[in-house]
Amino acid sequence: MTKVEAIAKVMEDNGGTANLNVIYNNITKYYPTAKDSAAWQEGIRGVLYREIRNNRRFKKIGISIYAILFHSSN
Numbered sequence: 001m002t003k004v005e006a007i008a009k010v011m012e013d014n015g016g017t018a019n020l021n022v023i024y025n026n027i028t029k030y031y032p033t034a035k036d037s038a039a040w041q042e043g044i045r046g047v048l049y050r051e052i053r054n055n056r057r058f059k060k061i062g063i064s065i066y067a068i069l070f071h072s073s074n
Helices: 003-013 020-029 040-053
Strands: 017-019 058-062 065-068
Touching: 003 017, 003 020, 003 040, 003 058, 003 065, 017 020, 020 040, 040 058
Parallel strands: none
Antiparallel strands: 017 065, 058 065
């Protein structure tokens, strides 16, 4: 499972949204090595920001609150 997929699973477990603390506290459930790096929190934020910037998997809905981005199939 990739970090992107793990973050999405954490959000799904939390009703489709999650703040950074929820992601940080639950990421290892799906990505066991997530906290192995000294800068692991920055890495998670980097994944979120990249996906948001590229309008892919997530969107920011509040201060440090993120949601799964659902694309229309039309």
